[in-house]
Amino acid sequence: MTWNFDVLPDFIFNGLSLGAIYGTVALALVLIFKATTLINFATGELAMLGAFLVYVLHMEQGLWLWLSMLLAMLLSAGLGVLIERSLTRPFDPEDHLPVVLITLGLFLIINAVAGDIWNYQVRILTNPFGKFPDWVPSVGGDRFVEVLGSRLKYQSIGIWVTLAVALFVLGLILNKTRAGLAFRAVSSNVESARLVGVHTGRTLGFGWAIASAFGTLGAVLVAPQLGGVNPNMMATILIYALAGAALGGLDSLGGAVLGGILVGLIQAVLVTWGGVVVFGQLYMSILQLAAAFLIILIVLLFRPSGLFGTRRVERV
Amino acid sequence: MSAPLVVVAKDSAEHKRWQYVQWLYLAGFLLLTPLVLEPFEIGKMNRALIMSVAILAVNLVVGFNGMLALGHSAFMGIGAFVTASMVQDENWDYWQVLPVVLIVGFIMGVVIGLPALRVKGLYLALVTIAQAAVFPTLVNIDELGIAARTGGPNGKGVSEEVIAPSYLEWLPGVDGARGGSAYRYWIIVLMLGITLLVITNYLRSRPGRAVLAIRDNEAGAAVYGVNLPVVKTMNFAISASLGSLAGLMWCLDKGFVAGQDFTFLLAIDLIIGLVLGGVGTIQGSLVGGLFVVWVNDLTKRISIPLGLYTLNGDGPLAKAIFGLILILFTFFAPGGIVSLARLVSSKLIKVVPLTPAGEPIEPLSNFDPGMESTRADAAVKLAVVPPVLLAIGWLLMSVNNLIVGVLAFGLRMTILMAPVAMLVGSNELKAHAAGNRPDSVQGPANMARLLGAAGTVFVIVYAVQRFVLNY
């Protein structure tokens, strides 16, 4: 194998947009980890379910795509609240095993139910950023613009803008609302949060809601790159997101996004090294997934709190 | 009937007799398996026992050390591929590969465990889940000759079948050709037995006790000078080594290994077996393996009649059921089947510990005429119900060749209940002779002993008949 630098800018753009998606899913993981120190292994499947909700609302019921996305995010959020309330709240959050088992159980059930309804086939979902809208002046093509002699896809731009808007909204929610303040308080110190009258259970439910909504957003954005939605679509994405979250620091929201983007970039560079050019479709080379695993190992070895983690990771 | 059926003093002859019954059940189970089952069913049993070994490996970390390891499918895969490659390409014998597999697994365990176990929290879960997801893709890497060794996406077959040497022909179930699943069954049982012996001794050893201490109170263990990262990593490496052994057994049994056999789903199957059987108990791992394979098999068979989606006979139903099992057990039976079984057996028999002087610490009987007789009555029911079920099954079968289920169920119940009823009956009679029971107990107790003995004899005759038929 050789380096193939001609296509590097292409892959960097690709990596940045994929990375943004990993960042979105990593955010969903970190939102729950921050508040509970638990990893929700059903994050990917919840996101997949959200993407299928969009599929049903948009492709089958004919609703406007963005409205479908909004509705699906709201429904996922509701499901997240329901799961938190009914399945995880009865357990002591200090005891990790039961809750991890519950999330693994959810992983299996959601995947199975989706598999039974939608049969593990890839179903095409409209790309929200397929073509530039008409009002954009044409600079190269209707799907991309030329930058540095490379094609910057409309899809990439769309993903970045969407993520930026979502992050802005998340920032507003967390920093400007009462519920957001309560969420940050619970993440910081559960006991003191109770002592100022915060209902920790409800606040965790709020965290689950936002996390589920973000997961759904990530799944919808990644679907066009996978050729559509299918019940197993999030399996590898979740691993990349986990790597991103570990790299950024499991308790840092900003770290999750940046970690996800970094993972996407590393992946892109690896593809360049492999010298394989696959346009339009997400190219899952063997080395890429291994790279995600290696990233996790290396982070743990040299910087367990991740690049941006704030909480001191306790050495045993 | 809240009082236990039988109360015995610890280490008394009575108690020993009950223990013999347990061992008899186990021996009977092991011996009858290759005799009674069809070859393909023995194959399933082999899979179950291999799963048990792997689940035991997971248990070592999750159940006995309190750390979350979710990726043992990868260790199984490593063991399986190393075995396949060495046996097929290098013409090694399985026994020669064994130490190699154990060492490779151990090293992998150290490499993965050390970074993850130095820090507190869910990091091991994070790493191992990634490891499980990555492993099937690693097998396909062309570089370094990996794909050539592993067979890449096509998988790797071992062409030479495992055949019993002529001096082992006599093993139950091994047929004239000296091959087949029955011989592999005996190898697997042997390996499982050795594993159990090693693991129980390990857990009783000094490092083993440190492992348990960490689970029970991590801070406390550290205070007593337990080197946490080292003990945890060593334990994880031993567990990985054991997981690789399960992989070797897999290769030995199936003669074919492929990357897609060792996915994250297998890792989850192991976790489910662990939870289903009982986290933190050795028996739990054994039971868990059986149940995982059994449920998987059952769902395959009922998916199509139920009109559920399937692909190559394999559908999402098993996943859904396993998911439900995980959640339901976590909520309602966190101790797994083993704790449920203990609940039942505590109704059946109560072992009263002894004082240092050798006396039972509480009286074996608080004589209460009204209550005591119910024990004998219950024993009679134990003895009567299974044969009745059996008889009904027989009758229905002769009328209409459909109800095989009742027959099989009755038979199994007879096997389980008859010896118990017999022992309870004679126990009550003895208590009566010692003046601890009212006279009214005599009738039912005699009846229980008689019927139980009859059932037991029937079971023995049945087993002998099957044995003779097979040879």
Add this chain to the structure above:
Amino acid sequence: MVDDVFDEVGLKVEDLHASYGAVEVLRGLDFEVAAKGVSVILGANGAGKTTTLRAICNMCNTSGKVTLGDDDITRTGTAEIVRKGVAHVPQGRGTFPELSVLDNLMIGAYTRKDKEVKDDVDRWFEIFPRLSERSDQLAGSLSGGEQQMLAVARALMCRPRLLLLDEPSLGLAPLIIEDLFERFTTLNKETGLTMLVVEQNANLALDMADYGYVIESGEITLSGSAEKLKNDPAVQEAYLGA
């Protein structure tokens, strides 16, 4: 034991037991805090003082009866108890290290819906200028004493009826302690805030309090007016360094 000592009872605790796992730490406490009064709990390290305050807020495994005014709050959740007007400054750091100083104060007013929250923040910044200078700094980066000030201010942000203080003087400079206790006294006099104080600094606490209890191994061994306790030889020897 001390039934009907006060005309009006702010907090009444009857037969309070608490345990961590199998270890019983509180073994049947009975005591009261007069409405608008200040009571102090004295006791050696490990006597169960902190546990008493935690038990009142239902933050550990308890049995017995706790009444706030006329409300039985024995089975009420911690968050709800706070909503009923109980503020608790826990021992050590009760702050939110990852939140800014300002946010710490804002979350202190989480249960309030009125418009005067901002005024209260300003008032506390006036009282503790050090906090005001660091209002955007993360609480985790404050010094121990600053955090203690923040914890007290945060607790009072909810405008409580009853204030539980667990060693508020811990780690503070003597001058600041005196200032702080003066403020507590003023608060008590001006707003009628009921207080239950756990303190190692018995002199200061007994000066402020009107009633006191001594806990030993989870049981109340001595109680009486602050004057009486101050003059009690046993108390003098054990807690006043006389």
